[in-house]
Amino acid sequence: MKRSTGRSDDAAAARVAYEIIVVGTSWGGLAALRAIVGALPPEFDIPMVVVQHRHRDSDALLARFLQDHTRLRVCEVEDKQTVEPGRVFIAPANYHLLVERGYFSLSTEAPVRYSRPSIDVAMTSAAVAYGFHAVGVVLTGANEDGAAGLRHIAANGGLAVVQEPESAEVDTMPRAALEAVPTARVFALERLADFLGSLPSAHAPARRPG
């Protein structure tokens, strides 16, 4: 039976195996992403998607930067790339990233709320494709992108997580996300990696349900 809200006490979370995590951030995101990705254990195997607002001409610098801080494999997504465990997937600049069941699609449709990639677009597609196996995480940022996407993840039974606004470099984005999903789990930045690392993964054979 699907859970109907984003709330997940630890007992409920333990029964659900997660298949994808979508992390969204803008202003202040670089430091926050480094803190989280850098602290994930090397055996972490839930595919993690990172949507970071940046200039349309940005190259693969973000992927290289994060790769320097983790043993997980970091890459910029190409169209129709397979969703694989143990990897961090970066949404390329100037494209929307859409999550399909098992793979990614890219799109050059118009920016949403001035953003491309849009966190809302990525999270909503993950909610549709993965339902209660999806996790959305909204971090620091100076706009309200991510709030609608996180609401979709929660509405489809997935897990909503928000960086504690007081610990965010800019709190606009986490506050908007919390307003959209008041039941979201809230963590200070330094505790987020631990929490994500503790989530049951659908890819870990020992924990695979059924």
Add this chain to the structure above:
Amino acid sequence: MPGPPTGYSPDLERVEIELLLEGVYRQYGFDFRSYAYASIRRRLWKRVEAEGLRNLSELQARVLHDTDTMERLLLDLSVNVTAMFRDPLFYVSFREKVIPLLRTYPFIRVWHAGCSTGEEVYSMAILLEESGLYDRARIYATDINDVVLQQARRGIFPLERMQEYTENYIKAGGSRSFSECYTAKYDGALFDQRLVRNVVFAQHNLVTDRSFSEFNVIFCRNVLIYFDKNLQNQVHSLFYDSLVRFGILCLGSKESLKFSKYDACYERLDTSEKIYRKVR
């Protein structure tokens, strides 16, 4: 953001979308059934909202009974955002890696598949003109949608984007003054019609139409991303059959043959841009 009300079942939504696309295909012949799901889902919901409807089933009824709604939906589903010299570094690479190869041909046939409103057709024409190759080139610019082709033929683009396009042109290695390519008129920039003297604009549907010639270059950037994997393979088969031996295939910067069945038939000509040469 357009989308279903909270609590709308994704399973029901998928049923509705499949039925709608099946109906559009059988009634109008446009086949969107193998388009990438997440993106087409977004576009359909945008149309639901724009029409003031409540759900996808209502959109299905209206589209099937009203051709005007179908035309609006067709625009939603087929128009993609484009820009002149989009991804300027692609054009730098094209200049360096492809132009020297094209110089060896007495006549150059270019197929620009999915040209939308034509910004990138004019970009390619400018590049070929500057390389001194344009007079022996012909560009076949095709799109599924006749409305955007008419726009492309007119060659009038929004004036407010000229600053961005000028920057792109310079980053793309352009050597002249970009403003000489157009005349400012009212709120539009009218491009020199001599630039399209060797362009043939024509309607062509990548999903249902066949190859219509043999080409030295096929240019199809950020079009296949809207197709699912099977349809991508089908179109790659069409491109493969339409390219001469050693013909050039240009894809978008974040597209790849790696996830298709045709990876082994081509070699990469550039390490960063997706410029391929058919080798077998």
